[in-house]
Amino acid sequence: MKPLSNSHKQLKGTLEVPGDKSISHRAIMLGALAQGETKVYNFLHSEDSMSTILAFQRLGVDIDKNNNTVTIYGKGVQGLSQPKDSVNMGNSGTTVRLISGILAALPFNTKLVGDQSLSHRPMDRIIEPLTEMGASIESSGGTLPMLIRGRPLTPIRYRLPVDSAQVKSAIMLAGLLTEGITTVLEQNTTRDHTERMLPIFGVEVNRNDQGIQLEGRQNLASSTIHVPGDVSSASFWVAGATITPGSHVTIKNVGLNPTRLGFINVLKRMGAQINTEVKRYEGDEPIGNISASYTERLTPTPLQKHEIATLVDEVPLLALVATQANGQMKMKHLEELRYKESDRIKTTVNTLKQFGATIIETEDGMIIEGKQELHGAQVDSYGDHRIAMMASIASFITTSKVTIKDTECIRISYPRFFEDLASITI
Ligand SMILES: O=C(O)C1=C[C@@H](OP(=O)(O)O)[C@@H](O)[C@H](O)C1
Ligand SMILES: C=C(OP(=O)(O)O)C(=O)O
DSSP: OEEEOOTTOOBEEEEEOOBOHHHHHHHHHHHHHSEEEEEEESOOOSHHHHHHHHHHHHTTOEEEEETTEEEEEEEOGGGOOOOSSOEEOTTOHHHHHHHHHHHTTSSSEEEEEOOTTGGGSOOHHHHHHHHHTTOEEEESTTOSSEEEEOOOOOOOEEEOSSOOHHHHHHHHHHHHTSSSEEEEEOSSOOOOHHHHHGGGGTOOEEEETTEEEEESSOOOBOOEEEOOBOHHHHHHHHHHHHHSTTOEEEEEEEEOOGGGOHHHHHHHHTTOEEEEEEEEEETTEEEEEEEEEOOSOOOOOOOOGGGGGGTGGGHHHHHHHHTTSSSOEEEOOOGGGGGSSSOHHHHHHHHHHHTTOOEEEETTEEEEOOSOOBOOOEEEOTTOHHHHHHHHHHTTTBSSOEEEEOOGGGGGTOTTHHHHHHHTBO
């Protein structure tokens, strides 16, 4: 139980958020496939990113972690070997989906398992294209546990039926270990960290109207990765400052990759006072600062289908912000939210309803009435880190105390969330 009494308090100050989760996962994976020593700086120390380190250690790769600096002693693709036991993916969808692309093409068998939430999430979205490449994957009902019998694959040209960077990356990683050219076509742009990081390890990736193409069996050279701050973590402070009177926050050294900026773009469209400034590049990733100030008048705006993937993890927060906009906000095209750590359409609607919001669930989204005064309540995190953090931010605008059941799950992506919150609460 976490009690939060933040009514009449403000968010003020400057902070840095921990390293990007998506980039941290990918740095471990590509470092493990490369030949030689790869250093990863500002690695996200969290349960999800640890699931990736532990998985590659189980596959025979030596990895040292010293605070937020990780050293991977890659021995090339040959450095990976059959694990003695099943490998636990914990709560991490990114770990299981990306690693499956690698394991499908390697000459040994691996059984992947996960926690209760992950065991309910759909894996058919990767089983289907990988099977088309010739993979042998056993799973009952398209969920974990999954037995992957690795073998040589054939390349494919695949049009993604869902806007998912995890599916795209799984196919690219399988293609990387497969003779020939693999092509992935997207309906809408999803986060492109895999495409941006592969060239840093010496792999050529072509991106044009023909899709994303890569030639398999290219050797990866070891590299150095500096992970930017996670813009999804920064979004909690951006949302908090935008809706809480008197607030102003600046988040420094955060990733500003355009495929991740949907939440900030939608907030700006609603009239929010937010500035972003790219200061430098690390590898091919833009890094800079974000500042956000309280905005009294926010105007609702419809969400476009093509922008959903660029804000997919920020929807619970966007719904909270929408309760403070002047009018009704309809959010559609959100069916992917049903397949996250919780059914985030349901859990967002239930949580905001408990705070007194007028909000209804629709098949593919929600309709939110604004502007509403919210009151305190005791709410459940549903074991979902993003719901727990959204409810914590809500405590700044509720008229009374918010208590959140099970905030342990925040360790999945942002272990020092409450320390950072305290540092900018006045
Ligand atoms: O590729 C990634 O690192 C991620 C992709 C997204 O999932 P989908 O690919 O399922 O949309 C996102 O929700 C997740 O937090 C991280
Ligand atoms: C959906 C998320 O992550 P994953 O799919 O990796 O579990 C998330 O972090 O919100």
